[in-house]
Amino acid sequence: MLRMQNLNKVYRTHMIETHALRGFDIHVQQGEFVTVTGPSGSGKTSFLNIAGLLEEFTDGEYILDGVNVKGMHDNARSRLRNEKLGFIFQGFNLIPDLSLFDNVDVPLRYRGFNSAERRERIEDALAKVGLASRMKHYPAELSGGQQQRVAIARALAGSPKLLLADEPTGNLDTQMARGVMELLEDINAQGTTILMVTHDPELALRSQRNVHIIDGQVSDLVHKGPTLASSQAKAGSNTATV
Amino acid sequence: MFQYYFLLGLRSLRRNPALTALMVLTLAIGVAASISTLTILHVMSGNPLPHKNGRLFVPLVDNGSLSGYTPGNASGDKQLSYRDAVNFQNSKTGERRSVMFGVGGAIEPQRKDIGAFTSQGLAAYRDFFPMFETPFLHGQPWSEADDAAGADVIVLSRKLAEKLYGDSNPVGQRMTLMGFQYQITGVLDTWEPVPRIHRIIGSGAFGSEDSYFIPFTSAIRHQTSHNGSMNCSGNREPGYQGTLDSECTWMQFWFEMANDGQRGELQNYLDSYAQEQRKLGRLKRAAPNRLFSIDEWLVHLRVVGNDNKLSAWLAFGFLALCLVNTIGLLLAKFSVRAAEVGIRRALGASRSDIFRQFLVETTVIGLAGGILGLLLSFGALALIGMQSKQLTVAAHMDWVMLAMTFVISVAAAILAGLLPTWRACQVTPAIQLKSQ
Numbered sequence: 001m002l003r004m005q006n007l008n009k010v011y012r013t014h015m016i017e018t019h020a021l022r023g024f025d026i027h028v029q030q031g032e033f034v035t036v037t038g039p040s041g042s043g044k045t046s047f048l049n050i051a052g053l054l055e056e057f058t059d060g061e062y063i064l065d066g067v068n069v070k071g072m073h074d075n076a077r078s079r080l081r082n083e084k085l086g087f088i089f090q091g092f093n094l095i096p097d098l099s100l101f102d103n104v105d106v107p108l109r110y111r112g113f114n115s116a117e118r119r120e121r122i123e124d125a126l127a128k129v130g131l132a133s134r135m136k137h138y139p140a141e142l143s144g145g146q147q148q149r150v151a152i153a154r155a156l157a158g159s160p161k162l163l164l165a166d167e168p169t170g171n172l173d174t175q176m177a178r179g180v181m182e183l184l185e186d187i188n189a190q191g192t193t194i195l196m197v198t199h200d201p202e203l204a205l206r207s208q209r210n211v212h213i214i215d216g217q218v219s220d221l222v223h224k225g226p227t228l229a230s231s232q233a234k235a236g237s238n239t240a241t242v
Numbered sequence: 243m244f245q246y247y248f249l250l251g252l253r254s255l256r257r258n259p260a261l262t263a264l265m266v267l268t269l270a271i272g273v274a275a276s277i278s279t280l281t282i283l284h285v286m287s288g289n290p291l292p293h294k295n296g297r298l299f300v301p302l303v304d305n306g307s308l309s310g311y312t313p314g315n316a317s318g319d320k321q322l323s324y325r326d327a328v329n330f331q332n333s334k335t336g337e338r339r340s341v342m343f344g345v346g347g348a349i350e351p352q353r354k355d356i357g358a359f360t361s362q363g364l365a366a367y368r369d370f371f372p373m374f375e376t377p378f379l380h381g382q383p384w385s386e387a388d389d390a391a392g393a394d395v396i397v398l399s400r401k402l403a404e405k406l407y408g409d410s411n412p413v414g415q416r417m418t419l420m421g422f423q424y425q426i427t428g429v430l431d432t433w434e435p436v437p438r439i440h441r442i443i444g445s446g447a448f449g450s451e452d453s454y455f456i457p458f459t460s461a462i463r464h465q466t467s468h469n470g471s472m473n474c475s476g477n478r479e480p481g482y483q484g485t486l487d488s489e490c491t492w493m494q495f496w497f498e499m500a501n502d503g504q505r506g507e508l509q510n511y512l513d514s515y516a517q518e519q520r521k522l523g524r525l526k527r528a529a530p531n532r533l534f535s536i537d538e539w540l541v542h543l544r545v546v547g548n549d550n551k552l553s554a555w556l557a558f559g560f561l562a563l564c565l566v567n568t569i570g571l572l573l574a575k576f577s578v579r580a581a582e583v584g585i586r587r588a589l590g591a592s593r594s595d596i597f598r599q600f601l602v603e604t605t606v607i608g609l610a611g612g613i614l615g616l617l618l619s620f621g622a623l624a625l626i627g628m629q630s631k632q633l634t635v636a637a638h639m640d641w642v643m644l645a646m647t648f649v650i651s652v653a654a655a656i657l658a659g660l661l662p663t664w665r666a667c668q669v670t671p672a673i674q675l676k677s678q
Contacts, residue, residue: 054671055672074593078595079590081589082590087589093588106586106589110591166675
């Protein structure tokens with residue numbers, strides 16, 4: 001699903017160079033639920049941004065679902081992002097003056113689906129997160145947990161192959177965090193690959209695999225056995241390489 | 243996607259309503275200033291017979307004396323002598339032709355409730371009516387035979403006909419003008435060409451309409467004094483005949499050619515005529531013989547003054563200032579949208595998608611500015627129209643200027659939106675998403 005080899009990311013100013021990622025290698029299989037941990041400034045977010053095609057890398061190789069993204073034009077990267085990826089953020093990142101329906105509609109508009117298909121996908125996605133009855137509401141009218149569910153619905157509506165989550169429970173209380181985590185596990189169980197950055201060791205333990213990053217490199221890899229989805233999809237063929 | 247972007251643009255108007263209102267108002271004021279002055283210019287410099295621009299010509303020959311003359315220089319005189327005008331009339335050159343001069347005199351109505359009053363008119367040939375496409379409410383122009391005979395026939399303006407005869411058709415009736423009995427052959431419908439190209443000399447490009455039209459030959463036969471300017475550079479014998487025989491210039495002339503592209507033919511005629519008159523010892527100067535199309539005539543007579551042009555430049559300068567303000571306001575408006583841009587980029591929008599969305603949004607602002615600008619323009623034109631009679635005629639917006647209001651407004655908004663839109667596209671989504 002996702003393979004990075006000897007990938008480097010260097011931020012340059014006229015004074016200094018900062019190596020966010022150096023010789024970074026990772027291979028995530030289809031259907032895996034991988035958590036990414038590491039201290040602040042270790043390169044987790046850079047990794048997630050590059051994985052999500054939101055940032056370009058300096059050198060190395062990145063293959064996303066069989067597509068080499070190096071040197072890709074912005075339009076092609078955007079299309080790939082729209083078709084293959086879904087994002088969930090710590091701060092939910094809903095557009096406040098759009099209704100839930102319209103928020104979930106955003107990625108589908110760029111996908112070019114017709115009106116009927118968009119409506120069907122939006123209703124399905126909101127139903128999956130238990131908010132079908134509130135599609136005309138606005139984000140400010142929801143709790144944090146509900147907003148994150150809408151963000152998940154928005155990420156799922158386009159049927160992405162890879163869901164990228166950046167501390168999705170970071171702004172939620174324990175009960176809401178548990179609910180969101182269970183939802184993500186359900187989604188993974190249905191076959192969607194999930195790559196989640198978290199600071200929470202408990203959440204990291206719940207994933208199939210935990211990648212620990214320090215100083216822009218993978219320092220540790222913990223395998224905890226296949227998730228329901230990956231075991232069904234690959235029958236234990238996890239060959240993640242670090 | 244345009245519809246989607248347009249709806250987002252409409253929705254965006256509600257976001258930061260104070261900022262939006264300020265932008266729309268700024269744009270509207272700039273547009274209104276530009277459109278109102280441009281409307282005046284447009285009307286003033288407009289050609290009421292654009293389809294005849296290549297066929298209608300004013301001829302000018304220089305019959306001035308040699309005293310103080312520099313060879314090759316064109317004369318500043320804009321009229322013709324009686325002799326040249328009549329020679330042109332008799333030349334049979336072109337499809338139609340008419341000499342004309344302004345007349346004025348007393349009208350004595352048959353109705354007892356209206357006293358005698360003076361009114362201005364025009365002495366011309368029958369060809370005048372089809373040349374300038376005058377609309378007839380009743381009757382028709384007088385005949386060529388009337389021209390030849392110098393018959394006392396008359397065509398009235400609608401306004402004068404209604405004043406004298408009410409709503410009834412007065413064709414065939416006789417009326418007293420300047421002490422002579424004229425038979426009415428026709429009544430013009432309302433005819434208000436702007437500018438009045440046929441009467442710029444005499445009553446002005448935006449002056450009041452002529453109340454009546456009589457045959458040139460009749461006016462000459464009755465020795466009707468002319469109502470307008472006269473330029474005499476040589477000696478003039480006393481009396482009406484003395485004026486006719488003099489080199490005084492006081493008549494205007496228009497040729498109509500059958501087709502576009504016959505200007506050269508007319509110029510050849512004019513040059514031959516001037517050469518012949520030089521041989522006869524009449525025309526002394528070796529000056530160029532000039533022809534003016536309608537557009538050239540408007541420029542030559544400076545119908546649009548330099549002050550009008552300066553006003554338009556100032557108005558556009560003001561619009562430019564408004565644009566700079568709008569750019570600042572749009573930068574402020576779009577900068578708070580960086581988070582939204584980041585989200586949309588993460589969800590699959592390319593930079594070009596964002597560019598289009600924000601450009602459509604500025605177009606919506608431009609349309610709103612156009613609507614408000616149009617209302618302000620109507621108000622500004624009403625105020626301008628109160629300043630003088632000439633401006634009252636010119637301060638009218640037509641469909642072209644109406645469309646131009648929106649074109650200028652939207653173009654201005656898009657122009658103002660380019661920098662803010664470009665900057666919005668440069669938003670780094672990763673930074674925006676993390677900072678939320």
